[in-house]
Amino acid sequence: MLETTPQPSITEMLANLNILWVLVIIAGLTVVRLALIKVPTPTARSIAEILESGMIAVAMVFLIIRPFILQAFFIPSPSMEPTLMGKNNSGDRILVNKFVYRLAAPQRDNVVVFLAPPEAMAGDPEFIKRLIGVPGDRIETVGGQVIVNGTPHYHTEIREKLAAAGEFGLEAKNTDGDLQADHHVKFVSGGVMADNRLIEGPRLAEILTGQKDYPVLVKPGYNIRNGQKLDEPFIAEDPDYDMKIYHGYPLKHEHGNGMDEYVWNLQSLSASDFQVEYALPTEPLAPKHYFMMGDNRNDSRDSTVWGPLESWRVVGRAQLVFWPPTRMGVIR
Numbered sequence: 001m002l003e004t005t006p007q008p009s010i011t012e013m014l015a016n017l018n019i020l021w022v023l024v025i026i027a028g029l030t031v032v033r034l035a036l037i038k039v040p041t042p043t044a045r046s047i048a049e050i051l052e053s054g055m056i057a058v059a060m061v062f063l064i065i066r067p068f069i070l071q072a073f074f075i076p077s078p079s080m081e082p083t084l085m086g087k088n089n090s091g092d093r094i095l096v097n098k099f100v101y102r103l104a105a106p107q108r109d110n111v112v113v114f115l116a117p118p119e120a121m122a123g124d125p126e127f128i129k130r131l132i133g134v135p136g137d138r139i140e141t142v143g144g145q146v147i148v149n150g151t152p153h154y155h156t157e158i159r160e161k162l163a164a165a166g167e168f169g170l171e172a173k174n175t176d177g178d179l180q181a182d183h184h185v186k187f188v189s190g191g192v193m194a195d196n197r198l199i200e201g202p203r204l205a206e207i208l209t210g211q212k213d214y215p216v217l218v219k220p221g222y223n224i225r226n227g228q229k230l231d232e233p234f235i236a237e238d239p240d241y242d243m244k245i246y247h248g249y250p251l252k253h254e255h256g257n258g259m260d261e262y263v264w265n266l267q268s269l270s271a272s273d274f275q276v277e278y279a280l281p282t283e284p285l286a287p288k289h290y291f292m293m294g295d296n297r298n299d300s301r302d303s304t305v306w307g308p309l310e311s312w313r314v315v316g317r318a319q320l321v322f323w324p325p326t327r328m329g330v331i332r
Helices: 010-015 019-037 043-068 156-162 201-209 271-278
Strands: 070-075 093-097 111-115 126-133 139-143 145-148 151-153 187-189 189-196 199-200 215-218 222-225 241-246 249-254 259-264 289-293 316-323
Touching: 019 043, 070 316, 145 201, 151 156, 156 187, 156 189, 156 201, 187 215, 187 271, 189 201, 189 215, 199 201, 201 215, 241 271, 249 271, 259 289
Parallel strands: none
Antiparallel strands: 070 093, 093 316, 111 126, 111 316, 126 289, 139 222, 139 241, 145 151, 145 215, 187 189, 189 199, 241 249, 249 259
């Protein structure tokens, strides 16, 4: 679960003002301006002119720009790391272009803000993910694994054993918290990247089995779109699950904490039923549906859980990180 949301700053409160409060503010400024107009002094007239400019600015920002053109958002979770940092790392503030999708449809690999579907069961009304598939695309995910002396190992187990071995530092070694939120493992050719530091085969074998001479085979996880394996350097971890689309919903085998989970449309399946259905080819996305995935593949509640997204739920394209200053830049 996410931590309790901290008290919002004044900036965040202003950025997310309810439309009713905006109208109340405009009405209040109007009343004060009308009262000042009746005062026959230069100072009163100057203040009335400032209030008039303020009313116009408030109306432009909150009644035109924010609803239809541009809006600021706060990133509350780690689901899009490392592209966008969640609140445990101070939380990125971003600008979302709401106008761009009035001119053209969302494109593959855009980072998109959208209204959360009811199946997401989330407290936040808006989600942000990367658009992986457009209508007609065939999406499939192949989970990664590290095979040591013929035995497969998966992300959660490897992350925990690397932490216990001190590969993430003393703090991670002595904690029982959520390691995935702070430490990422990505399977790559030749070993495992642990927080962007390569752990090579012999060291992996030693950590996982106690025998550094055991043979190690690393199979990174990846996405397939329309039969083509995707190169996605922006992800925090390669996926720890296998997934296809079956009858319009994700058919998913997740390795989890050393336990296999087989799910279709949020319903558990037996391993045998899963294998029968998974043997079929992945199906194309339906018209007006998109497939959304977080860049932090193993810590994201996305289309691999609740299914393809209806196109009418799209709010806009995440365009720019504007805060903190060290993170400012265009979102890619």
